Amino acid sequence: MKNIKNNNAKKYYKHWAESGLGKGNVLMEARGEKIVRQVEIYGTKMVWADEHAHSDDRFLLADQPVSFLDFDEDDEISAREFESAWKKAREATGYPV
Numbered sequence: 001m002k003n004i005k006n007n008n009a010k011k012y013y014k015h016w017a018e019s020g021l022g023k024g025n026v027l028m029e030a031r032g033e034k035i036v037r038q039v040e041i042y043g044t045k046m047v048w049a050d051e052h053a054h055s056d057d058r059f060l061l062a063d064q065p066v067s068f069l070d071f072d073e074d075d076e077i078s079a080r081e082f083e084s085a086w087k088k089a090r091e092a093t094g095y096p097v
Contacts, residue, residue, distance in 0.1 A: 007032040011066075012082040013075045020058070021045050027077065027085050033065040039082070039089045046089040055093035 008031050017026040017040060024042035028035050037050045040059050048054065049061040062069070090097045 010079065012077045012079055013066075013069075013071050014077045014081070015069075015071065015075050017042075026062075027082050028062065029082055029086075030066045033067060035062040035064075035066065037082075037086060038062060039085045041085065041089075046085075046092045048086065048089040048093065048095075053095075055089070055095065 011030050013028045013030065014025055015028075017024050019040070019042060021042035024040060024045075027039045027041070029037040038048065038061055040047045047056040047059040049059060051061065054060055087097055
């Protein structure tokens with residue numbers, strides 16, 4: 001059973017992003033093909049989104065599957081890096097975890 005891939009395994013990604021706020025990064029938590037949480041960082045501005053809410057109406061949770069986003073191994077980050085950014089973004093927007 002070692003060769004069976006867990007389709008709900010958590011993976012974390014970081015990729016460059018650009019918005020009306022400038023250039024920055026988006027960090028995403030995926031379960032299988034679905035993005036379930038994300039943080040966007042543009043300079044000192046941080047926003048977050050998950051399946052239930054978001055901190056800024058301009059920045060919604062990505063609805064494309066992970067395979068559409070064309071991430072590669074260089075885009076993968078640790079759970080620790082994602083969780084640190086998630087906590088900072090939530091605190092910065094008045095929604096501490």
